[in-house]
Amino acid sequence: xxxxxxxxxxxxxxxxxxxxxxxxxxxxxxxxxxxxxxxxxxxxxxxxxxxxxxxxxxxxxxxxxxxxxxxxxxxxxxxxxxxxxxxxxxxxxxxxxxxxxxxxxxxxxxxxxxxxxxxxxxxxxxxxxxxxxxxxxxxxxxxxxxxxxxxxxxxxxxxxxxxxxxxxxxxxxxxxxxxxxxxxxxxxxxx
Amino acid sequence: xxxxxxxxxxxxxxxxxxxxxxxxxxxxxxxxxxxxxxxxxxxxxxxxxxxxxxxxxxxxxxxxxxxxxxxxxxxxxxxxxxxxxxxxxxxxxxxxxxxxxxxxxxxxxxxxxxxxxxxxxxxxxxxxxxxxxxxxxxxxxxxxxxxxxxxxxxxxxxxxxxxxxxxxxxxxxxxxxxxxxxxxxxxxxxxxxxxxxxxx
Amino acid sequence: xxxxxxxxxxxxxxxxxxxxxxxxxxxxxxxxxxxxxxxxxxxxxxxxxxxxxxxxxxxxxxxxxxxxxxxxxxxxxxxxxxxxxxxxxxxxxxxxxxxxxxxxxxxxxxxxxxxxxxxxxxxxxxxxxxxxxxxxxxxxxxxxxxxxxxxxxxxxxxxxxxxxxxxxxxxxxxxxxxxxxxxxxxxxxxxxxxxx
Numbered sequence: 145x146x147x148x149x150x151x152x153x154x155x156x157x158x159x160x161x162x163x164x165x166x167x168x169x170x171x172x173x174x175x176x177x178x179x180x181x182x183x184x185x186x187x188x189x190x191x192x193x194x195x196x197x198x199x200x201x202x203x204x205x206x207x208x209x210x211x212x213x214x215x216x217x218x219x220x221x222x223x224x225x226x227x228x229x230x231x232x233x234x235x236x237x238x239x240x241x242x243x244x245x246x247x248x249x250x251x252x253x254x255x256x257x258x259x260x261x262x263x264x265x266x267x268x269x270x271x272x273x274x275x276x277x278x279x280x281x282x283x284x285x286x287x288x289x290x291x292x293x294x295x296x297x298x299x300x301x302x303x304x305x306x307x308x309x310x311x312x313x314x315x316x317x318x319x320x321x322x323x324x325x326x327x328x329x330x331x332x333x334x335x
Numbered sequence: 336x337x338x339x340x341x342x343x344x345x346x347x348x349x350x351x352x353x354x355x356x357x358x359x360x361x362x363x364x365x366x367x368x369x370x371x372x373x374x375x376x377x378x379x380x381x382x383x384x385x386x387x388x389x390x391x392x393x394x395x396x397x398x399x400x401x402x403x404x405x406x407x408x409x410x411x412x413x414x415x416x417x418x419x420x421x422x423x424x425x426x427x428x429x430x431x432x433x434x435x436x437x438x439x440x441x442x443x444x445x446x447x448x449x450x451x452x453x454x455x456x457x458x459x460x461x462x463x464x465x466x467x468x469x470x471x472x473x474x475x476x477x478x479x480x481x482x483x484x485x486x487x488x489x490x491x492x493x494x495x496x497x498x499x500x501x502x503x504x505x506x507x508x509x510x511x512x513x514x515x516x517x518x519x520x521x522x523x524x525x526x527x528x529x530x531x532x533x534x535x
Numbered sequence: 536x537x538x539x540x541x542x543x544x545x546x547x548x549x550x551x552x553x554x555x556x557x558x559x560x561x562x563x564x565x566x567x568x569x570x571x572x573x574x575x576x577x578x579x580x581x582x583x584x585x586x587x588x589x590x591x592x593x594x595x596x597x598x599x600x601x602x603x604x605x606x607x608x609x610x611x612x613x614x615x616x617x618x619x620x621x622x623x624x625x626x627x628x629x630x631x632x633x634x635x636x637x638x639x640x641x642x643x644x645x646x647x648x649x650x651x652x653x654x655x656x657x658x659x660x661x662x663x664x665x666x667x668x669x670x671x672x673x674x675x676x677x678x679x680x681x682x683x684x685x686x687x688x689x690x691x692x693x694x695x696x697x698x699x700x701x702x703x704x705x706x707x708x709x710x711x712x713x714x715x716x717x718x719x720x721x722x723x724x725x726x727x728x729x730x731x
Contacts (some may be wrong), residue, residue: 149598149599149600149601150598153598154598154600154601157596157597157598157601157605158601158604158605158608161593161597161605161608161609162608165409165608165609165611165612166406166409168612168616169405169406169409169612169615169616169619172615172616172619172620173405173619176619176620176622176623179623179624180619180622180623180626182623183622183623183624183626184626187626234461234469235463235469236463236464236469238532240460240461240462240463240469241461241462241463241469243469261630265532265707266567266687266688266706266707267687267688267700267701267703267706267707268703353708354708355564356559356560356561356563356564356708356711357560357564357638358560359559359560359563360557360559360560360643363556363559405615405618405619406615407615407637408611408614408615408618408637408640409608409611409612409615412607412611412640412641413604413607413608413611416603416604416607445607445641446641446643446646447641448560448638448641448642450641451637451638451640451641452634452638455634455637455638456634459634460634510720510723510724511716511720514556514716514719515716515717515719515720515723516716518712518713518715518716518719519712519713519716521712522709522710522711522712522713522716523709525708525709525711525712526704526709528708529707529708529709
């Protein structure tokens with residue numbers, strides 16, 4: 145069966161196993177690198193398409209720093225005019241971070257929101273991905289309605305028994321609005 | 336402040352055994368007696384903290400600069416296996432009494448998924464505590480997180496072993512003997528730990 | 536033992552979850568729904584078959600004292616390949632299962648089969664053994680996931696059949712332990728009757 149163990153063949157054997165495995169992995173990585181990048185890109189594009197109105201061309205990626213933190217965002221345009229901004233923001237929920245993509249149109253109204261990732265309790269906080277909760281942010285005008293749950297004196301209908309998740313969602317949307325304001329301020333400065 | 340939240344969260348709220356389901360094998364396997372459960376917990380505590388420190392440094396000083404993050408899994412498990420071996424050898428030399436207490440558990444720890452799980456968690460997951468922005472943990476936070484997680488492991492292990500010692504004295508319906516009744520007990524314990532959720 | 540028996544023994548007689556009680560971590564953690572359980576089972580199946588074959592082919596050349604580290608490296612390599620492939624082609628499932636994909640490395644079933652079967656049997660037999668055990672694991676995880684999904688969210692394979700919520704606790708941690716306990720008892724009862 146197995147060969148006798150000696151220091152030389154043990155080292156050699158482990159070394160060989162490691163080299164062969166690494167080579168194999170490097171090869172698989174080289175093959176899958178592109179599909180992985182494509183899959184990630186496709187996911188972002190899908191999220192953008194959900195949260196902003198119809199647009200043409202490719203979304204343009206950019207980042208902005210607000211209060212010491214970098215926020216990636218995407219500008220989309222229709223007929224050469226900026227049609228909206230898809231902003232990624234996050235807040236801490238119940239089971240971890242709740243990451244959102246928030247679409248804000250040029251007139252500072254939220255077009256739609258979508259959850260990029262969350263680890264809330266299934267059946268409770270995880271309901272933040274369902275339309276029953278998320279659809280209330282469609283066409284939300286932050287100038288008229290306050291982005292706080294009703295318990296805290298705002299206008300957001302919280303998910304039953306999941307105030308913390310609802311609060312996190314509202315905070316993330318509010319952050320996105322603040323990021324939008326920063327983007328607009330920066331653009332005005334540039335002109 | 337953040338360190339306190341990390342500790343409370345890792346021990347009670349996100350207990351590695353009862354809410355993350357990592358390290359269930361030793362949880363069910365060596366929890367028949369309180370003394371062995373305590374020994375196992377001690378060994379795990381030692382290895383998780385050390386392994387997380389080493390893998391964290393390896394991730395940010397070797398894998399990331401070389402852009403071979405895809406080698407993470409293979410590198411981490413090798414590091415853990417090597418560390419466990421080394422701990423075993425060192426312990427044998429410097430503290431035979433401690434080796435007698437923990438030694439037999441050490442070989443089992445390489446395949447304890449809590450160790451690899453925590454090592455991977457601190458370099459891939461973003462954490463947020465007390466409403467702070469979600470972020471990856473830094474070195475200090477990672478080590479504190481690892482240590483607190485292993486304390487949570489120990490707490491659950493010891494509570495569970497205590498419960499099982501009591502159950503062994505009672506009459507259990509035949510099909511439930513052994514693992515099923517242990518799982519039912521674990522379920523009730525997990526329910527109790529759910530009371531902590533929302534604390535952080 | 537015939538090839539067919541090698542495959543079927545993993546389903547009932549040596550079912551890794553219900554009889555051998557191995558690989559409990561992913562069993563409990565990823566079975567919040569039938570689909571999730573099945574994906575985890577299939578992912579493990581993939582690694583199990585390939586690592587069994589590779590270990591069976593290389594075992595005669597590996598010195599006895601370093602066989603465990605060598606097996607771990609081989610298994611870890613296949614797990615990483617699986618990670619890369621899933622990231623590329625099934626990113627959604629990859630994200631749902633999260634950490635438990637790399638944790639297949641430390642799943643006792645995989646290393647257990649390498650030690651107990653693959654290193655002393657032929658490549659084809661080892662592949663059959665991996666397939667059988669993997670299918671048994673997949674079956675167990677799917678059943679557990681289905682039970683938890685039906686009770687916990689009132690749906691099966693994603694199709695909802697009640698309005699509103701189920702018994703939420705079954706999706707959460709305590710329900711995982713409870714459902715598994717009762718399934719093992721049920722499995723014991725059924726197989727014991729067959730044996731009589």
